[in-house]
Amino acid sequence: MNHFETARRRMVEDQLIPRGIKDERVLAAMRKVPRHLFVEEAFRDRAYGDHALPIGERQTISQPYMVALMSEALALKGTEKVLEIGTGSGYQTAVLAELAARVCSIERIQLLVSKAWKMIEELGYRNAVIRQADGSFGWKDEAPFDAILVAAGAPQIPSVLMDQLKVGGRMVIPIGERTSQTLKKIVKEEKGPVTVSITPCLFVPFLGASGWSKDEESTGTDAHK
Ligand code: SAH
Secondary structure (H helix, E strand, C coil): CCHHHHHHHHHHHHHHCCCCCCCHHHHHHHHHCCHHHHCCHHHHHHCCCCCCEEEECCEEECCHHHHHHHHHHCCCCCCCEEEEECCCCCHHHHHHHHHCCEEEEEECCHHHHHHHHHHHHHCCCCCEEEEECCHHHCCCCCCCEEEEEECCEECCCCHHHHHCEEEEEEEEEEEECCCCEEEEEEEEECCEEEEEEEEEEECCECECCCCECHHHCCCCCCEEC
């Protein structure tokens, strides 16, 4: 076992299980996906720490616990088609590719799309696709989705994304102010959406047509508070 693998196992034992992550498939994915390959070389030794890390372009790779918590909330069995908004490093994309049948991921910054795509290809995930776009509009050609994960803090739930969610589908999304949000889980039931609050959190802002405007941009940390 190399030292990254040891660090990854320790991350699961120390950060995820004690905080209540129980889904065995999520824990297995977190033990498997090489998070250190999704950060710059200078940060590799900190890749399994209990925090978000910068990935360039003023964006961050989310804290491991946040990735696990959002993944668990989607209750994936392996047959689902998932939409992810905010690819960032592509780490969460890889975790979702382990948990679902197909992952469609959207990122607004082309440089991050290129880097994430390279890593997803190198690791051999054939069930994930990434494109550059404003996630406000979802991914019409691939809709509807069983689950949607939004990895940037939005002022409200983008209605287009609700439209692209199947009845019975789940969405996780940080909602609130630019500098502090609540992670919400929305289940689209036949009678209408049912929302539960999961935890206070701090994500980078969702920028775009149904998000914040770019000139107000500031950096969050993708951490649980
Ligand atoms: N889960 C990712 C972290 C993503 S950080 C990881 O672990 O690496 C959030 C990402 O959302 C940033 O890369 C940011 O550029 C992107 N983003 C913000 N608003 C967006 C939008 N409207 N559409 C698509 N991506 C967006």
